[in-house]
Amino acid sequence: MTGEHKEVFLLKTERLYWEDPLGRDFEARILEVIESGGRLGVFLDRTLFHPEGGGQPADKGFLTLLSGEAVVAFGRNDLKIEGVIEEGERVLHLLSGEVSADRLPHRLPEVPEGGWAVRGTIDWEHRFDLMQQHTGQHILSRAFEELLDARTVGFHLGKDYVSIDLDIPALSDEARDRVEDRANQVVFQDLPVSGREYPKDQLPGGIRARFNIDAENIRVVSVGEYDACPCGGTHVVSSGQVGLIKVNQVDRAHGGVRVLFRCGKRALIDYREKERLLGQAASALSMPLGDVPQAVQSTLARLRDLEKDLEEAHEAVLDFQVESRLRALSESGESLVVEAFESLASDRLKYAAKKISESSGKLTVCYSLSPRFSVVVISPSNSPDARDVVSKISSRWGGRGGGTPGYAQLGSKEPLAASSEAVTSSIREIVQKL
Numbered sequence: 001m002t003g004e005h006k007e008v009f010l011l012k013t014e015r016l017y018w019e020d021p022l023g024r025d026f027e028a029r030i031l032e033v034i035e036s037g038g039r040l041g042v043f044l045d046r047t048l049f050h051p052e053g054g055g056q057p058a059d060k061g062f063l064t065l066l067s068g069e070a071v072v073a074f075g076r077n078d079l080k081i082e083g084v085i086e087e088g089e090r091v092l093h094l095l096s097g098e099v100s101a102d103r104l105p106h107r108l109p110e111v112p113e114g115g116w117a118v119r120g121t122i123d124w125e126h127r128f129d130l131m132q133q134h135t136g137q138h139i140l141s142r143a144f145e146e147l148l149d150a151r152t153v154g155f156h157l158g159k160d161y162v163s164i165d166l167d168i169p170a171l172s173d174e175a176r177d178r179v180e181d182r183a184n185q186v187v188f189q190d191l192p193v194s195g196r197e198y199p200k201d202q203l204p205g206g207i208r209a210r211f212n213i214d215a216e217n218i219r220v221v222s223v224g225e226y227d228a229c230p231c232g233g234t235h236v237v238s239s240g241q242v243g244l245i246k247v248n249q250v251d252r253a254h255g256g257v258r259v260l261f262r263c264g265k266r267a268l269i270d271y272r273e274k275e276r277l278l279g280q281a282a283s284a285l286s287m288p289l290g291d292v293p294q295a296v297q298s299t300l301a302r303l304r305d306l307e308k309d310l311e312e313a314h315e316a317v318l319d320f321q322v323e324s325r326l327r328a329l330s331e332s333g334e335s336l337v338v339e340a341f342e343s344l345a346s347d348r349l350k351y352a353a354k355k356i357s358e359s360s361g362k363l364t365v366c367y368s369l370s371p372r373f374s375v376v377v378i379s380p381s382n383s384p385d386a387r388d389v390v391s392k393i394s395s396r397w398g399g400r401g402g403g404t405p406g407y408a409q410l411g412s413k414e415p416l417a418a419s420s421e422a423v424t425s426s427i428r429e430i431v432q433k434l
């Protein structure tokens with residue numbers, strides 16, 4: 001059988017998921033095997049696997065081969081399906097695993113006339129989750145339109161959350177809560193959800209549509225009398241099956257508003273996780289859950305006060321250090337002061353150098369080896385030029401610096417692994433040579 005012949009043979013895959021949205025397995029026939037993007041793909045005459053499209057991800061699952069000949073051809077009993085795509089009116093089921101190039105195309109399984117019988121099984125948990133999210137989206141989009149006249153202009157069903165884009169500039173917390181309440185009220189009413197195909201020119205009135213559909217027949221999905229919308233996706237059969245609809249986040253996007261939400265089991269898992277996280281915070285703070293926000297605020301305020309106190313204490317210690325070094329200096333007759341400080345940030349080093357230089361009137365070099373090697377040079381008489389001192393220190397130990405003849409500083413990105421005795425005596429040598 002040639003490929004051309006087979007394409008004529010299978011023009012359209014029968015979509016079972018529309019008539020049987022709660023179906024989990026089905027019998028079908030493999031009519032063709034092809035290679036697509038380095039993977040094997042099979043066309044079936046009928047399928048429950050919903051292909052990726054319209055914002056909804058594809059179904060997952062597997063096909064059990066019921067023909068011994070097919071088992072030999074594929075070398076296994078089950079074909080795992082990872083990816084379902086539309087090829088015109090046919091549905092292509094992509095098999096998991098890549099096929100090495102040397103096996104293609106001459107080793108493609110040859111399907112006999114009439115095909116191979118298979119039993120397909122969809123990953124029900126995955127599918128039901130998608131149906132909950134997707135049906136929840138219909139209800140939520142209608143509620144936004146009903147209460148706020150906000151139209152849905154974008155839809156994305158991701159692995160973690162679902163989002164819709166609305167054509168309104170902003171959404172207040174109060175309005176968001178009202179819409180959320182309305183959507184959940186529709187869930188609690190447990191309205192029937194059903195799909196029906198209409199010829200393009202005989203669509204019923206009041207249909208919510210976010211794009212123009214160019215097809216002869218249009219499938220319309222209704223949630224009781226509450227909502228009707230053209231959609232080719234899969235949906236639960238009553239609004240109650242959606243479970244809770246919970247808006248989780250509102251962002252600005254593309255001049256409108258993006259609403260992130262979760263339905264059913266996703267909402268439950270999200271609630272569980274958030275309660276766990278809040279519980280951890282409450283237990284760390286030894287507070288009831290409801291007191292956590294206030295406790296975090298007051299803890300942060302206390303932290304800021306303590307940081308201020310600590311800052312003041314550091315300044316007092318530095319003042320004390322500077323004073324005691326000045327006392328020692330007054331007894332020495334040297335014209336050069338070189339002082340090493342332990343772990344001093346550059347602004348504090350600057351402060352210490354200025355104080356020492358102002359009190360002593362001498363050429364002052366203060367440095368700290370850590371947290372980063374930094375040096376401040378103050379030359380009250382501009383001789384030697386403070387920049388020359390910094391430049392020599394920089395060529396000896398690295399770091400970048402500059403300044404004026406009276407004041408220059410140097411900073412490095414790293415601490416300097418050297419003893420302060422060695423550095424001090426080297427700096428003295430450098431200055432004497434200038």
Ligand SMILES: [Zn+2]
Binds near residue numbers: 134135221233234235
């Ligand atoms: Zn839908």
